[in-house]
Amino acid sequence: MRLGDAEYVAALDETMEILRRWAWEGRTDGWYKSLSEALKAEGHHVHYRGSIISHLLADACRRDSKGPRPMLSAIVILKETGRPAGQFFELAGGAPFHRTAADWTWEQERARVFERYRER
Incomplete structure (x- = not known):
């Protein structure tokens, strides 16, 4: 899989579906490994510690969340810390x-994602 190829675009589409479902469910256990496993179940082999998963999450955010809209990838966290990886920040x-305001937190961003998708 390479950035922008057909396999990547298919994995990105599936990433979007998974994250939207997790957001609608209000999942707070959306670990990178869980996302990797969910993608694998759909035929997309993306390692949870690889660079492709970071690109997929960034592209999912860019596709879904313009400007002030909440960033969809805020719901994906590291199991060890319970927070998103540095790439998210x-x-x-x-x-x-x-998102540079001194009072901005990823927890608020995650809450806004849940709110947005529960309204649908």
Whole structure:
């Protein structure tokens, strides 16, 4: 699988479906490994510690969350820390998200994701 190829786009589509379902369910145990396993069950082999999963999550955010909308990948966390990986925070601080306010937290972002998808 390579960034942008047909296999990647199919994995991205599936990532979006999985994350939206988790958000609707209000899952707080959406670990990177769980996402990797869910993708594997659908025929997409993406290691939970590889670079592809980071790219999929970033692209899912960019596709789903423009500007002030909540960042969908806020619900994916490291099992060891219970927080997203550093790549999430890097993405959050840049365009188009600009989550740089001193009082911004990923917990608030996650709550906004849950709220958005439960309303659907």
